[in-house]
Amino acid sequence: MANNIHKLYDLCIVGAGPMGSAAARHATLIDPQLKVCLIGQKEPKDRLACSHDIFGSHYDEGRVVAVLIGDPIWKELTRRSASRFRDLEQITGIEFxxxxxxxxxxxxxxxxxxxxxxxxxxxxxxxxxxxxxxxxxxxxxxxxxxxxxxxxxxxxxxFVSPRKLILAQQAAARFQGCNVFYDVVDQVTELDHGESKCMMVATANGNIYHARKVLLTPGAFIGFRKLLPVGKELDLxxxxxxxxxxxxxxxxxxxxxxxxxxxxxxxxxxxxxxxxxxxxxxxxxxxxxxxxxxxxxxxxxxxxxxxxxxxxxxxxxxxxxxxxxxxxxxxxxxxxxxxxxxxxxTPNGLLYCDMVTPRLGVATAGNGTGVMASDEIGKMAARMMISGSWDHDLPRENFKAKFRVKSKL
Incomplete structure (x- = not known):
């Protein structure tokens, strides 16, 4: 298939689940002039018959929203997310x-x-x-x-319907100018042409997207595609x-x-x-x-x-x-x-939200509770990507990505 090369985006978000969809909405809120795209796979109508091998864990109508939990970081992330749910419902008309x-x-x-x-x-x-x-x-x-x-x-x-939550996030993001593409990303590569560096995102359908920065939010599948730099493997x-x-x-x-x-x-x-x-x-x-x-x-x-x-x-x-x-x-x-x-x-029970390189960031690993806190996680990740450094009141040390050390044989 011939490649379809798309325009240069300021930010490309890979993974259209709860965190990625929230990040797309918040990025377009923080800077309405930003050119943002979100790339991810729709839920298949028939899991057995679908041709791709990427699946979300949010294919359901019920996920817990529990603000009263023992971990103070997850409690605060969830509290902030839940405080915005009604506004998002009102803006989009989607009740979740x-x-x-x-x-x-x-x-x-x-x-x-x-x-x-x-x-x-x-x-x-x-x-x-x-x-x-x-x-x-x-x-x-x-x-x-x-x-x-x-x-x-x-x-x-x-509780929330994760399916409808994602629909609401994406509807709001689209209204604010985000392009949403339903496709499977196979590879993310940094292109170095002297001073004109950018990221290239290649998909299973033969599409090529260029972006100044890329945020990875593909959940459990982050290690099963060529998304991270060679030699980098998240400790998950x-x-x-x-x-x-x-x-x-x-x-x-x-x-x-x-x-x-x-x-x-x-x-x-x-x-x-x-x-x-x-x-x-x-x-x-x-x-x-x-x-x-x-x-x-x-x-x-x-x-x-x-x-x-x-x-x-x-x-x-x-x-x-x-x-x-x-x-x-x-x-x-x-x-x-x-x-x-x-x-x-993750080893510390908190998500990873961190820059891997100056142009590549990750927001992943919900530790079984990511949906209920996803809106604030998306906001946190969007601010990080736009500023290029940590830009949130919760301490960065809690969310630093850890990588596995591979033994040298």
Whole structure:
């Protein structure tokens, strides 16, 4: 295929997921004169039949928005993001955020519960500490253990549809002048023609884009294309996320209509979350439960094999279903299925947002919580790219990219 060479952009963002789409919107807000493009792949209508091997982990209708969390950096990133959700909905007309509240359940010995309890006094007007009787009175469909500590938070907490969040970010970015191209980027190269240096972005469809700067936001796939300079490999661990869904009858949807997002630990000390009934594109309502696995996926082939599955044919983890039915009582199960998700994790548990070279930056690795904080991450990354250096009030040291040291054989 002959190459289609596009005009020179000031900033090209590679990866049209939550972080990249947010970065595109904020870049065009910060400097309306900036020529910005966003390149990424649309969600395939049929994962099994699609020809490419790039998939997002945001192909879903529900992701937790949890402002009440133990890590202060993620808490602040999420708080700032959630504070702008309603404005973004109003600007675009795309509704993606449900403020259902957040219920945290755990034992007094749980380290994370203790961390959260320490920050509760600073959020006193928005937080309630509930005993078992109060929880069952407020949510009679929940089965809470006598020894559980329970904390309820309402403001800017609940869940988003990541699909619709991305649509809203991209709609706003387009309105502000950003060009959005649906394509798979195969290679990013720095061109050196003396004083006229720029970046070249080559795609699977044979397109060539030139840009003064490039921001990489492709999530778990950042190491599976020629995007970073030769010899540079980010220190990332890719982990499977286990998801299970229960299809509900309308009577249970009505019964659970005021259900919050729930985060809790089971008896075997696993972190779990449950989302309230959500309507999916097929018109059906599902309860969803998820937890992070410790199972790594280390090659492109394994990631693609795990993600390229028809969710309706993925058998739900029976352990997760058991946990869900233990906590949410008297559900009439219509059907069950699972789904696949891969999250990128860093050694310190925070994302990477850093300049790799003076013309190439990265914003990646949500550590399993990137969607809910993605708007502020996108703003942070856009400011960094435009200024060419760190330009955010949170300390740069938290987000510096770390690279693997390859042994010399």
């Amino acid at each position: 955020f449900t403020e259902a509240g957040q219920l945290i359940i755990g034992r007094e010995s749980d380290h994370n519960i203790k961390r959260i309890q320490r920050i509760v006094p600073s959020m006193e007007s928005q937080v309630q500490t509930l005993d078992r009787a109060m929880v069952t009175g407020k949510y009679p469909f929940l089965s809470v253990r006598q020894a559980d500590d329970t904390i309820f938070y309402t403001k800017s907490a609940g 661990t890719l982990l499977k996320q286990h998801l299970a869904f229960i299809e509900l009858r309308h009577k249970d949807v009505r019964r659970l209509r005021n259900m919050p997002v729930i985060r809790w630990r089971s008896e075997i000390d696993e972190k779990n979350y449950i989302l309230p009934p959500i309507k999916y594109p097929n018109g059906k309502y599902y309860l969803k439960i998820g937890r992070r696995s410790k199972e790594k996926v280390e090659t492109r082939e394994k990631v693609v094999e795990y993600l390229k599955r028809d969710p309706s044919k993925v058998v739900a983890d029976p352990h997760l279903l058991e946990l869900l039915l233990e906590l949410v009582k008297d559900i009439e199960v219509v059907s069950t299925h699972g789904d696949s998700c891969v999250s990128a994790h």
